[in-house]
Amino acid sequence: xxxxxxxxxxxxxxxxxxxxxxxxxxxxxxxxxxxxxxxxxxxxxxxxxxxxxxxxxxxxxxxxxxxxxxxxxxxxxxxxxxxxxxxxxxxxxxxxxxxxxxxxxxxxxxxxxxxxxxxxxxxxxxxxxxxxxxxxxxxxxxxxxxxxxxxxxxxxxxxxxxxxxxxxxxxxxxxxxxxxxxxxxxxxxxxxxxxxxxxxxxxxxxxxxxxxxxxxxxxxxxxxxxxxxxxxxxxxxxxxxxxxxxxxxxxxxxxxxxxxxxxxxxxxxxxxxxxxxxxxxxxxxxxxxxxxxxxxxxxxxxxxxxxxxxxxxxxxxxxxxxxxxxxxxxxxxxxxxxxxxxxxxxxxxxxxxxxxxxxxxxxxxxxxxxxxxxxxxxxxxxxxxxxxxxxxxxxxxxxxxxxxxxxxxxxxxxxxxxxxxxxxxxxxxxxxxxxxxxxxxxxxxxxxxxxxxxxxxxxxxxxxx
Amino acid sequence: xxxxxxxxxxxxxxxxxxxxxxxxxxxxxxxxxxxxxxxxxxxxxxxxxxxxxxxxxxxxxxxxxxxxxxxxxxxxxxxxxxxxxxxxxxxxxxxxxxxxxxxxxxxxxxxxxxxxxxxxxxxxxxxxxxxxxxxxxxxxxxxxxxxxxxxxxxxxxxxxxxxxxxxxxxxxxxxxxxxxxxxxxxxxxxxxxxxxxxxxxxxxxxxxxxxxxxxxxxxxxxxxxxxxxxxxxxxxxxxxxxxxxxxxxxxxxxxxxxxxxxxxxxxxxxxxxxxxxxxxxxxxxxxxxxxxxxxxxxxxxxxxxxxxxxxxxxxxxxxxxxxxxxxxxxxxxxxxxxxxxxxxxxxxxxxxxxxxxxxxxxxxxxxxxxxxxxxxxxxxxxxxxxxxxxxxxxxxxxxxxxxxxxxxxxxxxxxxxxxxxxxxx
Numbered sequence: 001x002x003x004x005x006x007x008x009x010x011x012x013x014x015x016x017x018x019x020x021x022x023x024x025x026x027x028x029x030x031x032x033x034x035x036x037x038x039x040x041x042x043x044x045x046x047x048x049x050x051x052x053x054x055x056x057x058x059x060x061x062x063x064x065x066x067x068x069x070x071x072x073x074x075x076x077x078x079x080x081x082x083x084x085x086x087x088x089x090x091x092x093x094x095x096x097x098x099x100x101x102x103x104x105x106x107x108x109x110x111x112x113x114x115x116x117x118x119x120x121x122x123x124x125x126x127x128x129x130x131x132x133x134x135x136x137x138x139x140x141x142x143x144x145x146x147x148x149x150x151x152x153x154x155x156x157x158x159x160x161x162x163x164x165x166x167x168x169x170x171x172x173x174x175x176x177x178x179x180x181x182x183x184x185x186x187x188x189x190x191x192x193x194x195x196x197x198x199x200x201x202x203x204x205x206x207x208x209x210x211x212x213x214x215x216x217x218x219x220x221x222x223x224x225x226x227x228x229x230x231x232x233x234x235x236x237x238x239x240x241x242x243x244x245x246x247x248x249x250x251x252x253x254x255x256x257x258x259x260x261x262x263x264x265x266x267x268x269x270x271x272x273x274x275x276x277x278x279x280x281x282x283x284x285x286x287x288x289x290x291x292x293x294x295x296x297x298x299x300x301x302x303x304x305x306x307x308x309x310x311x312x313x314x315x316x317x318x319x320x321x322x323x324x325x326x327x328x329x330x331x332x333x334x335x336x337x338x339x340x341x342x343x344x345x346x347x348x349x350x351x352x353x354x355x356x357x358x359x360x361x362x363x364x365x366x367x368x369x370x371x372x373x374x375x376x377x378x379x380x381x382x383x384x385x386x387x388x389x390x391x392x393x394x395x396x397x398x399x400x401x402x403x404x405x406x407x408x409x410x411x412x413x414x415x416x417x418x419x420x421x422x423x424x425x426x427x428x429x430x431x432x433x434x435x436x437x438x439x440x441x442x443x444x445x446x447x448x449x450x451x452x453x454x455x456x457x458x459x460x461x462x463x464x465x
Numbered sequence: 466x467x468x469x470x471x472x473x474x475x476x477x478x479x480x481x482x483x484x485x486x487x488x489x490x491x492x493x494x495x496x497x498x499x500x501x502x503x504x505x506x507x508x509x510x511x512x513x514x515x516x517x518x519x520x521x522x523x524x525x526x527x528x529x530x531x532x533x534x535x536x537x538x539x540x541x542x543x544x545x546x547x548x549x550x551x552x553x554x555x556x557x558x559x560x561x562x563x564x565x566x567x568x569x570x571x572x573x574x575x576x577x578x579x580x581x582x583x584x585x586x587x588x589x590x591x592x593x594x595x596x597x598x599x600x601x602x603x604x605x606x607x608x609x610x611x612x613x614x615x616x617x618x619x620x621x622x623x624x625x626x627x628x629x630x631x632x633x634x635x636x637x638x639x640x641x642x643x644x645x646x647x648x649x650x651x652x653x654x655x656x657x658x659x660x661x662x663x664x665x666x667x668x669x670x671x672x673x674x675x676x677x678x679x680x681x682x683x684x685x686x687x688x689x690x691x692x693x694x695x696x697x698x699x700x701x702x703x704x705x706x707x708x709x710x711x712x713x714x715x716x717x718x719x720x721x722x723x724x725x726x727x728x729x730x731x732x733x734x735x736x737x738x739x740x741x742x743x744x745x746x747x748x749x750x751x752x753x754x755x756x757x758x759x760x761x762x763x764x765x766x767x768x769x770x771x772x773x774x775x776x777x778x779x780x781x782x783x784x785x786x787x788x789x790x791x792x793x794x795x796x797x798x799x800x801x802x803x804x805x806x807x808x809x810x811x812x813x814x815x816x817x818x819x820x821x822x823x824x825x826x827x828x829x830x831x832x833x834x835x836x837x838x839x840x841x842x843x844x845x846x847x848x849x850x851x852x853x854x855x856x857x858x859x860x861x862x863x864x865x866x867x868x869x870x871x872x873x874x875x876x877x878x879x880x881x882x883x884x885x886x887x888x889x890x
Binding site: 242285287288316393394399407411433447 | 467505550554565567570588591593595598603611617719
C-alpha cells in the first residue's frame with residue numbers, strides 16, 4: 001500500500017504503468033489491480049483527480065444523446081450501469097434526480113421526438129415527452145416560455161471526487177503504487193519503456209496513456225501522432241445550498257449546432273450549478289474564469305431559472321475538457337509498442353470510467369499482457385459528503401462512538417473534526433487544502449473560509465506532521 | 466437516530482455581542498432558563514479576532530477580544546447558560562431547534578428563540594471576481610483569525626480590496642497584515658475615497674478601481690485592476706484580502722421559513738425585533754450586515770423587553786403590519802416592518818444604507834401615495850455609512866395598507882405633492 005509524493009522511485013520493472021490519475025487513469029489502475037501485476041499509477045499533480053476530473057458537471061449520463069454506434073455510446077451505457085452499482089456499494093454520493101431537456105421555442109420542441117428516437121438507437125428507452133403544463137408542475141421555478149421537455153429519468157448526479165478517490169483507494173489497497181508530483185518528461189523504447197519523470201526513472205513493460213489534457217504530448221513521446229488535444233474551457237457557477245429547492249432535475253438545453261449548451265443542475269452536495277461555457281483555447285493551464293464567461297452564464301441562468309440569479313454564489317470554477325476534434329473517444333492499442341492510448345475522453349468520461357477500464361484491460365491482454373485470473377477487490381466504504389444520506393453531524397451513533405463527529409469545524413458545510421482527521425489519515429491523503437476540500441467539503445461552502453479557514457488549515461498542517 | 470429532547474425558556478443562537486447582550490439582560494431580568502448556543506469553540510463573535518482598539522463604549526474603548534470576554538462574563542454572571550462548540554443545524558418545530566455537539570444530538574424547545582447569528586463578508590467567489598483559484602485569497606475574517614487566533618503566516622505582499630464605506634474594516638485588515646509582517650502593496654476600492662490616513666496608515670490607494678482578474682496557479686501571483694479611465698495594472702502580490710460587503714448569516718433563519726427583508730437579506734423584523742414567526746426574534750448583524758459591535762449589543766439589550774412581554778403572554782404576537790421598503794439608491798432599512806402602536810425602534814430611529822453619495826438629501830416616507838413624513842438629513846449620506854430616519858411617523862402608517870416606502874429627494878422644494886415622490890438624485 002504505497003502512495004508517494006516525493007523522493008526516490010522504486011527500481012523494479014513494472015508490468016503496467018498508467019500515466020494520469022484522473023477518473024479514467026484511477027479506474028484503469030483499479031481494474032488492473034484485480035490481476036497479479038506490478039502496477040504503478042503516476043500523475044504530475046499533487047492529488048488524484050486534479051485535472052479535468054475535478055471540474056466537470058458531475059452527471060451520471062445515460063448516453064441517450066451519444067452518436068449511435070460509437071465506442072462512447074457503448075462505454076457510457078455499460079459504464080453507467082457499472083458505476084451506479086459501484087457507487088451504491090462504495091458510498092459514493094449519487095442522487096437519481098433525472099433530467100429534463102427543456103424546449104424554449106417551437107423549433108426546439110420539434111426536435112424532441114428525434115432526440116427520443118436517438119436515445120432508442122443508443123439503447124435507452126425510458127425517455128418521455130412532457131407538455132408545458134406538466135413541465136411547469138415538475139419545475140415550478142422555470143423561467144417563462146418553456147414549451148415542453150423530454151424527460152430522461154436516468155440522468156443522475158454523482159460525486160466526481162469521491163468516485164476518483166474510491167478507485168484510487170481500492171487500487172492502492174490492492175497493491176498499486178501511486179506516485180504523485182511525478183511528471184513524465186520523456187519515454188525511451190526498447191525491451192522496456194523507460195520513463196524519465198520529474199522524480200527519476202520508472203521502467204515498465206506496458207504503458208497506458210490516460211494523461212487527459214496531455215495525452216497528445218505523451219503520445220508524441222512514443223512517436224504517435226493520432227490526435228491533438230485542444231483544451232475546451234467550461235466555466236461554472238456554483239450557487240448556495242439555499243438555492244437547492246429551486247430545481248428538482250438536471251435542466252438540459254436542447255443541443256444545437258453550437259454544442260450541448262448550458263445546464264442548470266443540482267449537485268449531490270445540495271448546491272445548484274450553472275454552466276458550462278464552451279471555449280476552445282490553446283493554453284492547457286487556462287483554468288481561470290472570465291468576466292465575459294460569468295456574464296454569459298448569468299444571462300442564461302436568468303432565463304432558465306430566474307430566481308437563481310438572486311441567490312448567493314458559493315464558488316466559481318473552470319475546467320478544461322480534452323477535446324480532440326473527433327466525435328468519439330480515441331482509445332487505441334499499439335501492440336508492437338506495448339502501449340494503449342486513452343484519449344479524447346470528454347464529459348462522459350466519469351460515467352464511462354469503469355467500462356473504459358474494462359475495455360483498456362482487454363486491449364492490454366490482446367496486446368500480449370498476460371493478465372491471469374482476476375480476483376475480487378476488497379470493497380471500499382467512502383465517507384459520505386452528499387446530502388441524500390445522513391452526514392456524520394446528523395448521526396447519533398457515530399457521535400456516541402467518537403465525539404469528534406459531533407464537533408463541527410466547517411459550519412457552512414457542517415464538516416466535523418472527525419471527518420477531517422479521517423481524510424488526513426486515509427489511504428490516499430490530501431496533498432493540499434483543496435484536496436482536503438474535495439474529500440470532506442471543508443472550506444467549500446458559502447463563506448469560503450471566513451469562519452473556518454484558519455481552523456481547517458491548522459488541522460491540515462497538524463495532520464501532515 | 467436518537468436525540469435527547471429538552472426545553473428551556475429562551476434559546477439564543479449565537480454568542481456574539483448581540484446574543485451575549487440579549488442573554489445577559491434576559492437572564493438578569495428573570496426570563497428563566499436562558500441558554501446560548503455558539504458553534505465556535507469560544508464565545509464573542511467577530512470581536513474575538515478583532516485585535517484593534519475601539520470596541521465597547523466610547524468612554525472606555527478596548528480591544529475586540531477583551532470586549533467579547535466582558536460580554537461573555539456578563540452573560541454568565543447573570544445566570545445564562547453558555548454552550549460553545551454546539552451548532553443549531555435546523556428546526557424541528559416553530560421554536561424547536563436540532564442541535565449537534567460532541568455530546569450528541571439534541572432537540573431544544575424554547576418559549577422564545579432569539580436569532581443572533583451575525584454576518585460575514587462575501588468572499589471573492591460571491592463577488593464574481595474572475596481568474597484562477599489560487600491560495601492566498603482571504604476575507605478579513607479569515608485573515609484576522611489566521612493571524613490573531615492561529616498565528617499562521619499569510620504571505621509577504623498583500624492587496625486589500627474594500628467596498629465603499631468599509632474603511633474601518635480595510636484599516637483593520639491593513640493593521641493585521643502588518644502585524645503578520647506582510648507588505649501592503651495597495652488598497653483598492655471602487656469607491657471614491659479611502660480610509661482616513663495617518664502617519665501610521667500610509668499605503669498606496671487606488672480609488673475608482675475594480676479587480677478584474679486574479680492570477681496564479683497554486684499561489685496567487687497578482688491582482689489585475691482596472692481604473693475608471695479603463696487602464697489596467699497588474700499588482701504583484703501573493704495575498705489579497707476582500708473586505709467589507711457584509712452578508713447576514715441567515716441560513717438558520719431561512720431554513721426556519723422566516724421571511725427575509727429583500728434589502729437587508731436578514732430576517733424582516735418589526736420595531737420589537739419580532740420576525741414573522743411567533744416567538745422568534747432576531748437581533749444584531751444578522752439583521753443588516755455589519756454595524757459596530759456596540760450597536761449589535763444594543764440590539765441584543767433591546768430585545769429584552771419584547772421577549773419578556775412574549776414570555777408573560779401579555780403581548781400576543783401581532784401579525785401583519787406594513788413592510789418598510791426602500792427605493793433606489795437606498796439599499797435597505799432596518800427594522801423593516803412597521804405597526805402603528807408598536808414600540809418605537811431602538812433609539813427611535815430606523816437605520817438605512819445608500820448605494821450613492823447623497824448631498825443634502827430629503828427622505829420621504831410614503832404609503833399608497835400618501836406622504837407620511839419628510840425629513841431633511843443633517844449631513845451628506847455616504848455609501849457604507851449609517852443613515853438614520855427618525856421614527857416619528859409610524860403612527861401615521863396604515864397597518865392594512867401597502868408597503869411603506871422610503872424615497873430620496875435631493876431637494877425638498879420639489880416635493881411632488883400628490884404623486885409618489887420618487888425623484889432622481
